[in-house]
Amino acid sequence: MKALVWHGKANVRVETVPDPTIINPHDAIIKVSMTAICGSDIHLYDALIPTLEPGDILGHEFMGEVVETGSEVTNLKKGDRVVVPFTIACGNCFFCSHDLFSLCDNTNPNAAIAEKFWGYSPAGLFGYSHMLGGYAGGQAEYVRVPFANVGPIKIPDGLKDEQVLFLSDVFPTGYMAAENCNIQPGDTVAIWGCGPVGQFAIVSAKMMGAGRIIAIDRFPERLALAEQSGAEILNYEHINVMETLREMTAGRGPDACIDATGMEAHGTTPDAVYDVVKQTLKLETDRPHVFREVIQACRKGGTVSLIGVYGGVLDKVPMGAAFNKGLTFRMGQTHMQRYLHPLLERIQNGELDPSFIISHRLKLDEAPHGYEIFRDKKENCTKVVMTP
Amino acid sequence: MASQVDKSVAKLTASAPEPLKQFMEQTKGKGGAVNVGETERWASVMGGGLLALYGLTRFKLSGFLLAALGADLVYRGATGHDVLYQQLGFNTAKGDGKIGIKKSVTIDKPLQEVYNFWRNFENLPSFMQHLEAVTVQDDKHSHWVAKAPLGTTVKWDAEITSERDNELIAWHSLPGSAITNIGAVRFMPAPDGRATVVTVNLQYIPPAGPIGAALAKLLGEEPAGQLTDDLRHLKQMLEAGEIPSTAGQPKGERIPV
Numbered sequence: 346m347k348a349l350v351w352h353g354k355a356n357v358r359v360e361t362v363p364d365p366t367i368i369n370p371h372d373a374i375i376k377v378s379m380t381a382i383c384g385s386d387i388h389l390y391d392a393l394i395p396t397l398e399p400g401d402i403l404g405h406e407f408m409g410e411v412v413e414t415g416s417e418v419t420n421l422k423k424g425d426r427v428v429v430p431f432t433i434a435c436g437n438c439f440f441c442s443h444d445l446f447s448l449c450d451n452t453n454p455n456a457a458i459a460e461k462f463w464g465y466s467p468a469g470l471f472g473y474s475h476m477l478g479g480y481a482g483g484q485a486e487y488v489r490v491p492f493a494n495v496g497p498i499k500i501p502d503g504l505k506d507e508q509v510l511f512l513s514d515v516f517p518t519g520y521m522a523a524e525n526c527n528i529q530p531g532d533t534v535a536i537w538g539c540g541p542v543g544q545f546a547i548v549s550a551k552m553m554g555a556g557r558i559i560a561i562d563r564f565p566e567r568l569a570l571a572e573q574s575g576a577e578i579l580n581y582e583h584i585n586v587m588e589t590l591r592e593m594t595a596g597r598g599p600d601a602c603i604d605a606t607g608m609e610a611h612g613t614t615p616d617a618v619y620d621v622v623k624q625t626l627k628l629e630t631d632r633p634h635v636f637r638e639v640i641q642a643c644r645k646g647g648t649v650s651l652i653g654v655y656g657g658v659l660d661k662v663p664m665g666a667a668f669n670k671g672l673t674f675r676m677g678q679t680h681m682q683r684y685l686h687p688l689l690e691r692i693q694n695g696e697l698d699p700s701f702i703i704s705h706r707l708k709l710d711e712a713p714h715g716y717e718i719f720r721d722k723k724e725n726c727t728k729v730v731m732t733p
Numbered sequence: 734m735a736s737q738v739d740k741s742v743a744k745l746t747a748s749a750p751e752p753l754k755q756f757m758e759q760t761k762g763k764g765g766a767v768n769v770g771e772t773e774r775w776a777s778v779m780g781g782g783l784l785a786l787y788g789l790t791r792f793k794l795s796g797f798l799l800a801a802l803g804a805d806l807v808y809r810g811a812t813g814h815d816v817l818y819q820q821l822g823f824n825t826a827k828g829d830g831k832i833g834i835k836k837s838v839t840i841d842k843p844l845q846e847v848y849n850f851w852r853n854f855e856n857l858p859s860f861m862q863h864l865e866a867v868t869v870q871d872d873k874h875s876h877w878v879a880k881a882p883l884g885t886t887v888k889w890d891a892e893i894t895s896e897r898d899n900e901l902i903a904w905h906s907l908p909g910s911a912i913t914n915i916g917a918v919r920f921m922p923a924p925d926g927r928a929t930v931v932t933v934n935l936q937y938i939p940p941a942g943p944i945g946a947a948l949a950k951l952l953g954e955e956p957a958g959q960l961t962d963d964l965r966h967l968k969q970m971l972e973a974g975e976i977p978s979t980a981g982q983p984k985g986e987r988i989p990v
Contacts, residue, residue: 350985362983369975400987417974435973439841439928451973456965457958469977481982489982492973 347733348402348485349712354392355720357403357713365481365489370417373493375429379506380407380484380709382729383431383514384540385654387720388608389474393630394656396458396475404484405431405471406513408506411497412487420494427497428512429490430681433469433478436495440468447678452492453478462657467678484712486733498685501693507700508692510730511541516699517684519545519605522652523553525675526601531556533594535642536576537635538605539567541702541728542652546603547574548697559593561586563611566725570702582613590642598644607653610635616661623660630657640667651676702728709733834957837932838964842971844929848899848920850971851931860966860976863959879912887911913938931967933960 350360365374383406388394390403408428411421421427434446441449449468453459458476459466469491472482481488490497500509519542526534534550536543539562550558551574560571561579568578579589590599604610608631611617616634623629639649640663649672667674691697704727707715715729749757840847850856854875858864865886868876873893881887889910895903895917903917919932937956969976 346983348983348985352985352988358985360985362985365983366981368978368981371973371975398987399989400985402984433977435969437841437972437974439839442841451969452977454977454979457962478977479979481979481984485983491977 346486347709348481349404349709351389351397351401351403352399355390355717357390357716359710359712362402362485365487367413367415368489369491370415371492371494372415373411373418373421373490373497374413375407375409375427375483375488375490375497376412377407377409377483377486377488377733378426379409379510380404380731380733381510381513381515382406382484382712382715382719382731384542384719385473385607386716388654388656389472390716390720391609393608393624394474395462395630396455396479398475401472401474401479402481402485403472404482404488405473406510406515407471407483407488408500408510408513409488411493414493418493421497421499425497426500428500428509428685429471429483429488429497430512430517430685431471431473431514432496432678432681433471433480433492434495434682435492436682441495441682444680444683446495446680446682448680455479470678484709484731486709495682498689500689504692505700507703507730508698509689511545511699511702512685512688512692514679514681515541515702515728516545516688517681518542518652518679519547520549520684520688521679522546522603522605522650523549523555525650525652526550526553526603526648527673528553528555528601530554532600533557533559534601534603535559535561535590535599535639536571536603536605537561537639538607538610538653539564539571539578540605543567543603543605544570544574544702544727545699546605546652547571547576550603551575552691552696559590559599564722564725566704567727570727573701586638587642594644598642598647600644601648601650602639602643603650603652604635604639605652606635607651608632608655608657610653612638620660629660631655631659633659633662637661637663640672643670643672645670646672648673648675652679654678703730705729707731834935834937834960835932836957836960836964837930838968839923839928839930840968840971841928843927844899844920844922847929847931847971851918851920851967852902860970861963862966889914931964933964935960 346362346364347359348362349357350362351357367374386403389397411423411425411427414421414423432447433452434441434449435451438450447468452469453466454469455475455478456466462476469478469480471480472484480491498512522542523546528534528550532555534555536546536558539560543560547558547560558576559579560568560576561581562568563580563582568580572578579586610632612634614634616637620629620632620634624632633655636651636659643649651674692699704725705715705718707729709731712731715731718724718726719729854867854869857867863879865878865880870876875891877889877891879887889912890907891904892907893902893904895901899920901917901919905915906913915936917934921930923930966976
């Protein structure tokens with residue numbers, strides 16, 4: 346089959362590799378009909394996630410048709426059309442039974458590596474480095490889906506791939522970012538980063554009754570999308586974010602602040618320059634410029650919701666501000682299986698059509714080009730979807 | 734080479750001013766487990782200090798950055814603890830001796846089910862990586878075959894020495910075994926009232942000579958790590974119904990970058 350293979354920093358190629366086969370009794374094989382490039386794939390592309398190896402197949406946003414099932418798969422049969430969530434969960438452990446699916450105890454074959462980095466291992470993910478399982482990803486013609494009774498959601502006829510594909514990650518992820526804000530009617534929510542996750546956080550915050558949503562980015566096409574969804578927009582290259590937010594909220598600050606950027610945040614302040622230097626010298630794993638800013642900007646007693654991915658040890662995080670303002674931090678990989686059915690229902694009801702974020706429809710063969718324009722925000726790229 | 738560097742650093746540190754020596758002694762270990770070697774600690778403090786002083790005298794952004802970097806190095810040198818080292822599992826400090834193996838795991842299944850699974854020793858090879866087969870001979874006796882390097886096997890007979898239903902199984906190897914071993918596994922309800930805590934104690938006495946060397950290799954450089962993996966696999970079998978794996982999945986050519 347054809348698959349997108351990583352060969353080093355900013356070096357991905359579409360190659361012919363062996364087809365996947367059933368390895369364990371709870372596996373299913375999916376013939377991919379549509380897949381997407383995620384903002385978090387860019388961290389892999391840029392070689393910022395340790396334990397990714399040359400030869401690994403990337404991709405964790407995909408959907409398709411079931412073509413084979415293992416002996417213990419009872420929920421799916423050949424021919425079912427499914428979207429597959431990016432977190433792999435067993436459905437039975439302590440964490441799964443508490444709806445904390447991205448923290449599943451039993452799906453990471455390389456849990457010992459993750460324990461060295463983080464103390465305990467989270468769930469395995471598709472195409473997201475060996476310390477998170479080393480599972481081959483879905484930017485391919487076929488993909489093996491482990492624990493297929495627990496993850497994939499069947500899609501009813503009448504919905505197009507583009508409408509449901511983002512149930513695989515960015516829609517639930519933006520939704521959880523907003524849910525983690527514990528939004529009360531009328532709250533002001535500020536969102537840093539208007540990529541796909543930021544866009545869905547905006548839409549979700551609105552669903553949850555936020556009074557005001559303020560979106561921060563620097564790319565006009567992304568800010569325009571945010572504005573269409575009902576957000577007030579700020580371009581951080583033209584204004585001082587702290588001062589502007591303070592003024593907009595008449596001295597109180599936003600009730601909740603969402604960091605939808607993560608480890609490759611950009612900025613114009615000295616600390617952002619410091620991060621670029623340290624990350625380049627490999628003295629720092631992450632560039633937490635936005636994390637620092639959300640802590641500083643959030644109102645006293647407010648909530649900071651982190652949804653952009655962080656991986657390592659962060660420098661110069663203003664814990665004094667966080668502590669003395671009594672902030673609440675919420676974060677983590679999305680507990681995907683929690684959100685699939687409720688959000689599919691919202692799509693079916695016509696509450697929203699998630700395909701509004703798509704700017705580029707490519708063939709899988711063009712994936713290397715897709716990575717380049719998505720990372721560098723060329724051609725007004727907001728989201729790339731691909732068909733094999 | 735390294736020892737020469739160590740020697741010259743030892744000379745240098747011996748001649749260091751008394752307050753600095755005291756500082757290095759008092760701060761050691763204050764930032765978490767010591768994982769930076771003595772030579773590296775002193776080098777870190779000295780180099781970091783110089784960098785910080787140089788940076789601070791420049792009154793510019795780049796100077797501030799250098800000073801911050803220097804301060805990081807002083808901290809790491811003084812405490813002997815490097816956060817990145819910890820994350821990567823590096824340890825350049827010495828003297829980390831381990832005695833005996835004892836590991837526990839919490840399994841989200843009823844105690845009876847976990848106990849019954851273990852009590853049927855023939856199930857053990859399904860989650861213990863180095864075991865090839867266990868044959869139960871009678872209520873008390875079993876025959877064990879473990880994988881050894883180069884496709885060979887090591888065999889021994891074991892006898893149950895103590896047993897309490899749903900609580901404890903203890904055993905020892907019988908005289909004449911290739912490997913003398915004593916073990917006990919305990920089963921207890923977890924504090925949450927629904928899960929089961931399994932605790933394993935193992936003691937191995939490998940014989941001298943080539944067989945002993947092969948066994949040492951078989952048990953791994955870190956037998957505790959092997960036991961942790963085995964218990965994790967037990968948990969996965971019982972909770973998830975399989976041990977997760979990517980063995981044999983497709984990949985592109987692994988050309989090193």
